[in-house]
Amino acid sequence: SNKSPQLLFPSIGFICIILVLRWVLYFRKGLAWDGGAAEFNWHPVLIVTGFIFLQGIAIIVYRLPWTWQCSKKMMKFIHAALNLVAFIFAVISMVAVFDFHNAANIPNMYSLHSWLGLTAVILYCLQLVLGVGIYLIPATPVSWRAAFMPLHVYSGLLLFTSVIAVALMGITEKLIFALDNPKYKDSPPEAILVNALGVLLVLFGALILWIATRASWKRPKDQILHTLHSNGGGEDNIKVDSASSQLSDGADAEACADVRKRTTKFDD
Ligand code: HEM
Ligand code: HEM
Missing domain, CATH: 1.20.120.1770 (Four Helix Bundle (Hemerythrin (Met), subunit A))
Structure with a gap:
């Protein structure tokens, strides 16, 4: 984008x-x-x-x-x-x-x-x-x-x-x-x-x-980067829908869903 x-x-x-x-x-x-x-x-x-x-x-x-x-x-x-x-x-x-x-x-x-x-x-x-x-x-x-x-x-x-x-x-x-x-x-x-x-x-x-307010510019979850850099996760996390969806109803829902598909952790 x-x-x-x-x-x-x-x-x-x-x-x-x-x-x-x-x-x-x-x-x-x-x-x-x-x-x-x-x-x-x-x-x-x-x-x-x-x-x-x-x-x-x-x-x-x-x-x-x-x-x-x-x-x-x-x-x-x-x-x-x-x-x-x-x-x-x-x-x-x-x-x-x-x-x-x-x-x-x-x-x-x-x-x-x-x-x-x-x-x-x-x-x-x-x-x-x-x-x-x-x-x-x-x-x-x-x-x-x-x-x-x-x-x-x-x-x-x-x-x-x-x-x-x-x-x-x-x-x-x-x-x-x-x-x-x-x-x-x-x-x-x-x-x-x-x-x-x-x-x-x-x-x-x-x-x-x-x-x-752009969902596509939302910071990727640490898990992705940890995976990419293959140095592990390590934080305790639970499976919740993250803040990434807060402002991303409507037009941004797709981009956001894409992020969510790849991430399941809330690290805020
Ligand atoms: C006065 C807050 C931005 C111009 C005041 C007063 C407050 C205040 C609380 C009252 C002071 C008193 O009663 O002794 C703010 C806040 C701002 C802001 C939170 C940020 C958004 C600005 C800017 C200007 C400005 C950018 C541009 C010059 C004035 C003037 C007064 C004043 C001329 C004196 C008159 C009055 O009390 O309304 N401001 N201000 N302010 N401010 Fe600001
Ligand atoms: C996110 C405002 C103080 C932690 C945000 C966002 C705003 C905001 C607008 C959304 C940003 C985005 O979606 O990219 C503010 C303002 C503050 C304040 C105005 C002070 C008056 C703090 C403090 C903390 C904090 C002290 C403590 C660490 C966070 C976190 C996020 C966030 C964790 C989520 C980031 C993410 O979604 O990746 N803040 N904030 N904020 N803020 Fe604050």
């Missing part, structure tokens, strides 16, 4: 990071931790680099074919670590904007953007804690892991999508607040640049969602 989105998504992500940096460094007052506008600027920068880019990569990291020779355990650590770093970036970005608001005597938590944004950060934390508890701690029964997987995937994709939507609201607010003479409606270069950033964030999200 065509794997070109797997090459496209990091480039679009990098362009987003360049655009947000160009916005705050060239059009705004740069980056500093001084309670002023330059401290606010950490808010969009950390959101785009951490909460959007790193989270996006964390989500599709199991689906990069060149990682399929790595153990599932190793990939789970990478997935968890990337999500943890994304969360830390999001928390620091929250501190930056609250600090800026308090220093400038701007009320906290008045906007829809801030309500949905803070909710997303809190639920992301919950997702992280549950993910560690269920998939990283060895004591958790495999049957629990399997039972929880559809919810983990659903809430993960919902959170990622929501974070991009919240970022678009924040971008729009900021342009309306900050642009003055020329105003946003006069389409100055800054507005064009940041509108383009918003479009690319949507594109980045769309590609991540595409990659994360």
Whole structure:
């Protein structure tokens, strides 16, 4: 199958990071931790680099074919670590904007953007804690892991999508607040640049969602690779239908059935 989105998504992500940096460094007052506008600027920068880019990569990291020779355990650590770093970036970005608001005597938590944004950060934390508890701690029964997987995937994709939507609201607010003479409606270069950033964030999200929902790009079960490399299995496993079928109803059912035919173990 065509794997070109797997090459496209990091480039679009990098362009987003360049655009947000160009916005705050060239059009705004740069980056500093001084309670002023330059401290606010950490808010969009950390959101785009951490909460959007790193989270996006964390989500599709199991689906990069060149990682399929790595153990599932190793990939789970990478997935968890990337999500943890994304969360830390999001928390620091929250501190930056609250600090800026308090220093400038701007009320906290008045906007829809801030309500949905803070909710997303809190639920992301919950997702992280549950993910560690269920998939990283060895004591958790495999049957629990399997039972929880559809919810983990659903809430993960919902959170990622929501974070991009919240970022678009924040971008729009900021342009309306900050642009003055020329105003946003006069389409100055800054507005064009940041509108383009918003479009690319949507594109980045769309590609991540595409990659994360293709049944044919699902990581093959370790058993296959163990067999291929003839170095044995060794993990305890039970016969359950795997997460590979969670998002693969309808059009992908065939590709998925093909994977399932060759695999009977759940190694999540
Ligand atoms: C404020 C969260 C992305 C612009 C806030 C506040 C929160 C928040 C909780 C309220 C701070 C306070 O009340 O003191 C988020 C989250 C984001 C995100 C979770 C990630 C999706 C962005 C982006 C921008 C932005 C990309 C673009 C510049 C703003 C602005 C404010 C703000 C202008 C101040 C006005 C307001 O409170 O609505 N953000 N934000 N945000 N954010 Fe974001
Ligand atoms: C799969 C999101 C934290 C373990 C997934 C998927 C998403 C996701 C969207 C589906 C990916 C796919 O189908 O290819 C998230 C988010 C997290 C998070 C947003 C943090 C807020 C964790 C943590 C662990 C974990 C801490 C612990 C190891 C797994 C496992 C899978 C998975 C085992 C299944 C991979 C597979 O099907 O091969 N996660 N996750 N997740 N996640 Fe997470």
